[in-house]
Amino acid sequence: MSSSASSDTVAPGISREAFGHLPDGRPVSLFRLANRQGLRMCVTDYGGIIVSLHAPDRDGKLADIVLGFPDLDGYLSPLYQQANPYFGALIGRYANRIADGCFTENGTTCRLTVNDGDNHLHGGARGFSQRLWQAETFEHDDGVGIRLRYISADGEEGYPGCLECDVTYTLDDDKALTIDYRATTDRTTPVNLTQHSYFNLAGEGSGSIEGHYLQLNADAFTPIDRGLIPTGEIRSVADTPFDFTTMTRIGDRIEAPDEQLQLAGGYDHNFVLAWQTPPSDELRLAARLWEPDSGRQLEVATSKPGIQFYSGNSLDGSLIGKSNQTYRPRSGLALETQLFPDSPNNSHFPTARLRPGDTYVSRTRYRFSTDQEPR
Template identity: 40%
Template sequence: MKITTQKVVNGWQLYTLTNEHKMSVSILDYGGIITEINVPDRHNNLKNVVLGFKNYADYEHNLNFLGALVGRVAGRIQDARLTIQGLTYELDVNEGTHHIHGGSNGFHQLIWASTPFQTEEAVGVILRHTSPDGEGGYPGTVDVTVTYTLTNNNELQIDYDATSDKKTALTLTNHSYFNLSGNPATAIDQHHVTVNSDAIIELDKDLIATGKMLDVTNTPFDFRKGRLLADGIQSTFPQNIIASHGYDHYFLFNDEHRGSIQVRDDISGRVLSINTTHPGVVMYTANCLDEGLELTGGPSIKYGGVCFETQASPASLQYENLPTILLDAHVPYEKQTVFTFFVAE
């Protein structure tokens, strides 16, 4: 196990965590961004399986949130307006008339205080930020700690911890785009995905959640027994069309299988298992990813990666049938997502 540090552009710190199986994860203190995850295929060839910029400076204008920590609230907040305890807060408007992923100056655009660590079993980096009352329009001073840990079991563990001095809204995630082929020029339509979810939240034409739960049975959103992402990308199902011919939807996990996701690429043999304490996940198939970005490994393409944004849904601000994103003052926010990589037998 080892950890290396490197100064890159703008004085940013890049941490590279490597385990005894030569799996490595590289993380910037800027935006908490995962720039690379290198894992072996069935022939033991190491390849980077997340999308990242070739030039670190490009992360300053990371409009697609490549690899970034997202907060204070992951997802879209309708009309960029938040009401808590009878008080309305106007948030940063950064997508149409709405607010997305914490706003233009969200957690993906700041330098986190960083501390590397190493034990006999793991290496990692601890990121900390104090978000002042009013930052992005949100109430409350929030102390946030995000810990990235790499183990010898080829697990990347992300722990999210926070407290606020006022009742506020908070749901944090990581916005990495996975492509298990290791080739960003190859679309992820042939990735086979399993998600333990009976229902998604319906989206309107602005991709704002309506609060209506849709049963996935007999739709391209039924991943309970696994299916190819191509099924939704090529579908004429209205919800796939609304999402620019793909997926950008919140899947609410079944309680008995909370947070269990599996992703498989049959050509490389790579498999990704995701387990989380979050109540659901936004699966986004890069339907609107800007094309031609200079990435490590080649230019970006539509459907060049798939995001699994484990989180609660901001639609819960309007609809009480969903797990809430409201955090009471002085109550700990504690969530964890674990990404485990292995090779199919």
């Protein structure tokens, strides 16, 4: 059953339906969530994928604003597996890249699966985005949600220790999606969890995100090398195409003759959130995204010290989404709250080390609204 086609009027609550089977025969479920403010979301227990997310425009008209497929087959197809853009998925154990697929812990070199050139990306060849999670739904007075649980075995994708992970999606009546991450381990291991939805506030399949306006509460970013690995430098955004400290149209500078943009084919960089230096556990505003035609606005608040702005550069037109439209470069953008890429190999970056007895805890909140003009 398609996850995107339905009436604009849906009663608040949660329903569950079959979404297909994995190659080994295990059944996969799709969960439909709706709140009292008109937000609707479909989530599958395969990869914790947000399959669809409907939000109203300034006239109250709903549109699906995340990229993805109408059925499980789209996420399992060889074409998708080869490109692997991680549409809507939970990412772990480590979001983003680890150089050369290795790091040193207590004098021991740990070698991870290499799946991005010479590097390790988004948890490896079968990261959390390709695992079947245990799911439990809940409802309370001001929202609905789903709790996902996965146990990552010692040695999975090369990571040390057994990691127990819980991720909760809550769709509340304040027009917000809140994601709570929690993890514990029995051996010291790096952990960096995030959510990899691609947003297009004009509507999925509607074209480029270059007309969106973006503001990032970041006065610095981490430059990359040719392998998209941070060089270790923390560079000011001042007087560069990376200055999003005020609302800026994405397309205005994405083709600027800047070496960093050329290396990534656009934006694919970690931004250092100004208010997180030094790190803090407080949930604060990190980003604001606005699309002028629909009036939809997205605010991202997080307890993480970094946010990856990815402008969908690698989408090459080979994938067809829910609206039967081709996903071309910059058809959607990701705002991935995170620790910094390659933190295990950069001691001056915020640590990703999780030790036995400690608990990894973080929260990210996506709040949706509409506005005639960017604020």
